[in-house]
Amino acid sequence: FANDVILRACAGARRVHIVDYGIFCGHQWPSLIKALSVRPEGPPHLKITGIDLPMVPEATQAGQRLTEYARSHGVQLEFCSIQSNSWETVQPVTHSNEFLVVNSNGRLQNMKDEWVAINNPRKLLFERISKMSPKLVVMTVGNSSMSSPFFLPKFEAALEYYTAKMESMDAWLSDDLEQRSLMEKTFQKVIMNVVACDGLDQVERPEKYKTWDVRAKRAG
Structure with missing residues (x-):
């Protein structure tokens, strides 16, 4: 569903940049890359900034696999890996001529919240995202409240x-x-x-x- 939303939204864009918070092994993106490769107007230049924790080695390995997969489908992919324990402080490099998408597939629930942090990282992350001025924000969340201290x-x-x-x-x-x-x-x-x-x-x-x-x- 998320990839369908992104595909429709970026129709006609020549440069697409996806900032993925919690990319893990990048399993979400091969299907989107394949769909972009057969667009009537041709594939865009695609950049993926994959953000994850330092203890997730799959995040760095994802870049090589996705780049090879994109090449096999005629899509030019630029991959940037960022590893950090504080996602709210990360500043991805973006450009005004990109169709910017911010994505997170169920991983923001692992961030600290106001119950355990004075400066709420979730609040700071959304402020950071707002300053990036993305064209589209796609989030998948578990619809349940389990962060209570009680x-x-x-x-x-x-x-x-x-x-x-x-x-x-x-x-x-x-x-x-x-x-x-x-x-x-x-x-x-x-x-x-x-x-x-x-x-x-x-x-x-x-x-x-x-x-x-x-x-x-x-x-x-």
């Missing part, structure tokens, strides 16, 4: 959210036991962190989409 509210939120996740897997992963097992292990790690950890030890801090929307609007 046990009961975040326990109830985790129970409701992941019960729905598990029930949905009954429908679309009923025959794929290996994939289901992998997803369940991922959920278990997140639930354990939310329920058993407090303060800075809690790294999974999802918020409702309305909260993210308010943050974005306040930043301009």
